[in-house]
Amino acid sequence: MIIPKIYQANQVEDKWYSHWLKKGYFHSEPDNRKPYTIVIPPPNVTGVLHMGHMLNNTLQDVMIRRARMQGFNACWVPGTDHASIATEAKVLNKLSEKGIKKEDLTRKEFMKHAYEWKDEHGGIILEQLKKLGASCDWDRTKFTMDEDMNESVIDVFIDLFNKGLIYRGVRMVNWDPAAQTAVSDEEVIHKEIESKLYYISYEIENSDEKITIATTRPETILGDTAICVNPNDSRFKHLKNKKAIVPLINRIIPIIFDEYVDMEFGTGALKITPAHDINDYEIGDKHNLETIDILNNDGTLSEDAVLYVGKDRFEVRKEIAKKLKEKGCLIKSEGYTNKVGFSERTDAVIEPKLSMQWFCKMTELSKPALEHVMNDDIKLHPPKFKNTYRHWMENVKDWCVSRQLWWGQRIPAFFYDGNKFVVAKNKELALELAKKENPKITISDLHQDEDVLDTWFSSWLWPISVFDGIRNPKNKEIQYYYPTNDLITGPDILFFWVARMIISGYEYRNKPPFKDVYLTGLVRDKIGRKMSKSLGNSPDPIELMNKYGADGVRVGMLLCAPAGNDLPFDESLCEQGRNFSNKIWNAFRLIKGWEIKDIDQEQASIDGIKWFENKLYHTIKEIDISFSKYRISEALMLTYKLVWDDFCSQYLEIIKPEYQQPIDKETYNKTILFLENILKLLHPFMPFLSEEIWHLIDERKSDIIITKWPEAKSIDKQLINEFNNTMEVVSGIRNIRKEKNIAKKEELDLFVISDKKTKNNFDSIIKKLGNLSSINYTSNKVENSFSFMVKASQYFVPLSENFDKDAEIEKLNKDLNYTTGFLKIVENKLSNKKFVENAPKQLVENEKNKLEDAKEKIRILTEKINSLS
RNA sequence: GGGCGAUUAACUCAGUUGGUUCAGAGUGCCUCCCUUACAAGGAGGAAGUCGGGGGUUCGAGUCCCUCAUUGCCCA
Numbered sequence: 001m002i003i004p005k006i007y008q009a010n011q012v013e014d015k016w017y018s019h020w021l022k023k024g025y026f027h028s029e030p031d032n033r034k035p036y037t038i039v040i041p042p043p044n045v046t047g048v049l050h051m052g053h054m055l056n057n058t059l060q061d062v063m064i065r066r067a068r069m070q071g072f073n074a075c076w077v078p079g080t081d082h083a084s085i086a087t088e089a090k091v092l093n094k095l096s097e098k099g100i101k102k103e104d105l106t107r108k109e110f111m112k113h114a115y116e117w118k119d120e121h122g123g124i125i126l127e128q129l130k131k132l133g134a135s136c137d138w139d140r141t142k143f144t145m146d147e148d149m150n151e152s153v154i155d156v157f158i159d160l161f162n163k164g165l166i167y168r169g170v171r172m173v174n175w176d177p178a179a180q181t182a183v184s185d186e187e188v189i190h191k192e193i194e195s196k197l198y199y200i201s202y203e204i205e206n207s208d209e210k211i212t213i214a215t216t217r218p219e220t221i222l223g224d225t226a227i228c229v230n231p232n233d234s235r236f237k238h239l240k241n242k243k244a245i246v247p248l249i250n251r252i253i254p255i256i257f258d259e260y261v262d263m264e265f266g267t268g269a270l271k272i273t274p275a276h277d278i279n280d281y282e283i284g285d286k287h288n289l290e291t292i293d294i295l296n297n298d299g300t301l302s303e304d305a306v307l308y309v310g311k312d313r314f315e316v317r318k319e320i321a322k323k324l325k326e327k328g329c330l331i332k333s334e335g336y337t338n339k340v341g342f343s344e345r346t347d348a349v350i351e352p353k354l355s356m357q358w359f360c361k362m363t364e365l366s367k368p369a370l371e372h373v374m375n376d377d378i379k380l381h382p383p384k385f386k387n388t389y390r391h392w393m394e395n396v397k398d399w400c401v402s403r404q405l406w407w408g409q410r411i412p413a414f415f416y417d418g419n420k421f422v423v424a425k426n427k428e429l430a431l432e433l434a435k436k437e438n439p440k441i442t443i444s445d446l447h448q449d450e451d452v453l454d455t456w457f458s459s460w461l462w463p464i465s466v467f468d469g470i471r472n473p474k475n476k477e478i479q480y481y482y483p484t485n486d487l488i489t490g491p492d493i494l495f496f497w498v499a500r501m502i503i504s505g506y507e508y509r510n511k512p513p514f515k516d517v518y519l520t521g522l523v524r525d526k527i528g529r530k531m532s533k534s535l536g537n538s539p540d541p542i543e544l545m546n547k548y549g550a551d552g553v554r555v556g557m558l559l560c561a562p563a564g565n566d567l568p569f570d571e572s573l574c575e576q577g578r579n580f581s582n583k584i585w586n587a588f589r590l591i592k593g594w595e596i597k598d599i600d601q602e603q604a605s606i607d608g609i610k611w612f613e614n615k616l617y618h619t620i621k622e623i624d625i626s627f628s629k630y631r632i633s634e635a636l637m638l639t640y641k642l643v644w645d646d647f648c649s650q651y652l653e654i655i656k657p658e659y660q661q662p663i664d665k666e667t668y669n670k671t672i673l674f675l676e677n678i679l680k681l682l683h684p685f686m687p688f689l690s691e692e693i694w695h696l697i698d699e700r701k702s703d704i705i706i707t708k709w710p711e712a713k714s715i716d717k718q719l720i721n722e723f724n725n726t727m728e729v730v731s732g733i734r735n736i737r738k739e740k741n742i743a744k745k746e747e748l749d750l751f752v753i754s755d756k757k758t759k760n761n762f763d764s765i766i767k768k769l770g771n772l773s774s775i776n777y778t779s780n781k782v783e784n785s786f787s788f789m790v791k792a793s794q795y796f797v798p799l800s801e802n803f804d805k806d807a808e809i810e811k812l813n814k815d816l817n818y819t820t821g822f823l824k825i826v827e828n829k830l831s832n833k834k835f836v837e838n839a840p841k842q843l844v845e846n847e848k849n850k851l852e853d854a855k856e857k858i859r860i861l862t863e864k865i866n867s868l869s
Numbered sequence: 870g871g872g873c874g875a876u877u878a879a880c881u882c883a884g885u886u887g888g889u890u891c892a893g894a895g896u897g898c899c900u901c902c903c904u905u906a907c908a909a910g911g912a913g914g915a916a917g918u919c920g921g922g923g924g925u926u927c928g929a930g931u932c933c934c935u936c937a938u939u940g941c942c943c944a
Contacts, residue, residue, distance in 0.1 A: 391942075495942090
């Protein structure tokens with residue numbers, strides 16, 4: 001068989017993926033095995049794969065593949081999210097390119113366009129996940145706007161309404177003037193920006209006096225309905241019961257007193273615009289102030305503003321400042337840094353705005369969700385997120401669930417007789433309810449609410465609704481798969497999504513939706529910036545996979561991804577992943593190239609096998625521990641080192657036959673066995689490569705994807721330590737070769753003065769890796785030789801020529817100095833009475849041993865130096 | 870402004886209850902080697918007063934206080 005020198009990822013990946021699909025390995029049905037379930041964080045239906053998805057889904061695939069191999073009934077449910085704002089914005093963009101505006105369309109027509117868009121672009125991302133190797137159960141693919149999913153959402157809304165947890169009301173909401181919808185608090189991103197603080201003076205009615213306020217938003221003076229000062233502020237006490245005059249429009253407004261006002265800030269006087277600031281709104285509410293809404297839904301000024309009607313608020317800000325200056329009302333303006341809210345989806349500046357919305361009461365609903373995370377029924381990894389979570393849950397606010405959009409589940413509220421409404425699954429049922437109030441109502445009198453529900457109002461049910469557990473709470477699937485095991489997602493949606501799933505999980509199943517939450521970091525670029533389309537700093541994952549292989553990219557992602565830490569992504573990591581693929585490939589190539597013969601086994605091979613067996617089982621144990629702690633990158637690194645250092649650099653070199661010589665059967669078989677185990681350990685990380693080699697080793701029917709995960713066995717730790725000493729001896733020899741420029745091919749003799757305590761049973765290995773002609777035990781030091789020590793044993797390599805006495809003495813002196821210093825430290829420790837009295841016995845004992853060893857070493861070194869000089 | 874973290878080698882990070890195995894890993898860097906699986910490789914090597922300052926202790930990277938820098942969440 002001719003095996004190429006380099007692993008060709010692109011030639012094997014598709015083959016194996018379709019093979020796995022054909023065999024139905026990804027598909028899961030309830031049976032009598034234990035389930036292991038993951039639901040995917042559904043990506044936006046029209047989105048494309050970015051690095052965050054890569055990380056996320058690689059992790060999920062690692063977990064699910066390992067669980068599958070461990071014998072669980074592994075089920076990974078894929079799907080997509082309808083992402084109401086994002087998708088609707090995209091559809092509208094597309095339509096406006098064709099010259100179509102939303103106003104020109106009926107709701108029905110719009111939905112038709114939206115579905116067309118969804119059918120065209122939806123699911124691209126799922127196809128991309130296949131390239132990554134994601135072993136999702138594609139038969140279970142869900143979409144948050146599937147018929148059954150919609151029904152679950154509506155059922156839940158009605159249920160919560162009937163429980164009195166849904167209400168409708170005028171509240172200050174975060175208004176996105178670009179998308180023209182309300183958004184939730186969580187969808188507002190506060191950014192610090194450089195702006196200006198304007199000092200504007202208002203005349204006091206019937207007086208020559210003026211009062212100056214400071215504001216960052218001068219355009220809102222048109223909506224002012226009061227000026228507020230602190231009652232404790234002596235500067236303003238005389239203004240009680242006075243009125244001020246709003247500049248430009250000359251509206252007369254009261255001066256009110258409230259302790260809310262910070263006397264230190266600005267001038268100590270605050271303008272109050274109840275319609276456009278949440279704090280002003282609360283003050284307005286308290287003092288019964290008039291509310292003047294000066295903004296239209298698109299962020300332009302409304303009729304109520306009187307001036308600048310129809311102009312955008314930012315333009316007005318500039319113009320009004322100029323105008324105020326002309327009028328002498330603008331005292332000054334100064335640079336000021338403040339925080340402004342931006343829409344997560346459209347990046348528009350959010351306007352606080354009063355509007356009629358639907359809300360979900362959260363206080364009671366969220367109690368179990370807080371409790372069960374605090375008592376670790378649900379564990380967050382890393383645990384530092386527990387604090388953040390608690391803080392949020394303890395201050396949870398009611399959830400604004402309505403959106404002024406069309407793409408989504410329409411709120412099942414039906415209006416009649418003006419503002420009266422009923423909540424029901426459909427118009428017919430609504431009519432029945434309405435008739436109880438007003439028997440004369442007919443179906444044509446009912447009008448359904450125009451708003452849709454927040455996207456998260458469907459995704460918070462995801463772990464339940466994908467198994468139809470809302471509509472059919474007792475069905476076999478939900479009983480079997482729920483609660484799911486692990487949720488793997490980014491920390492940016494901890495509150496949007498994770499917390500709410502926990503809330504709904506307890507409300508509707510009385511059980512957590514998952515047991516463990518693994519929060520990844522955010523993928524950043526090399527210099528720490530968040531990856532984003534606009535910065536153009538995000539590599540195309542598909543291209544990366546073409547370049548480095550899916551396995552290479554998977555490894556690259558995981559190498560730098562400890563839980564909860566942001567990961568600075570660099571393409572060179574994928575390169576490392578690819579190099580690793582190649583390393584494994586070549587190890588396989590070496591083994592496969594050997595001729596197998598019925599010959600005697602070399603001693604080095606016997607010893608090497610004994611050691612590696614122990615090392616392997618020891619590492620498996622460590623890997624399992626890392627997995628159990630959700631330290632995935634650590635598990636990968638352990639595997640990486642097992643393969644590269646232990647298996648390739650050491651084991652294979654130990655058993656490798658001479659050039660073009662055959663290998664004995666026993667060693668070969670063992671080696672194949674080891675390789676197979678290694679491939680199994682690699683499979684979750686590198687599914688394609690491991691499957692490919694698995695089948696190249698041997699023609700066989702079984703696939704690695706469903707083989708049993710190797711089990712850790714008890715090991716001989718002493719033997720592993722001994723081997724480490726052995727490798728130190730080998731290093732010592734290699735060092736001498738390097739320092740003295742001795743070719744590797746030249747055989748050397750080694751003399752040993754053995755220290756009985758550090759016995760070494762691996763002479764065969766030292767001989768082979770050191771390329772020695774002999775190892776001789778002696779009790780006398782060897783003249784004219786280079787030497788080194790491992791523990792308390794001395795090793796000599798005699799060399800008649802090239803012997804540099806002075807250099808040798810210098811080296812020995814260096815060692816002597818170090819050891820003398822070390823001895824001093826130990827002596828100090830032991831002469832400290834308090835240490836000897838208080839420290840554990842074992843520790844003191846060890847220190848005493850160290851003391852003896854150091855003394856012995858010094859004795860030997862001194863002797864050597866004396867004999868040389 | 871409030872809350873929660875972080876600060877360990879050039880970079881990215883480990884470091885469990887203070888004490889053998891504590892100053893580590895990977896990458897990068899330096900030296901030598903195209904040697905017969907792999908140059909996408911091999912062998913060897915250098916590199917850190919564990920952010921600063923105090924404290925507790927026989928003993929602190931680890932616990933406490935404080936300052937600095939920095940990130941995230943919330944207002």
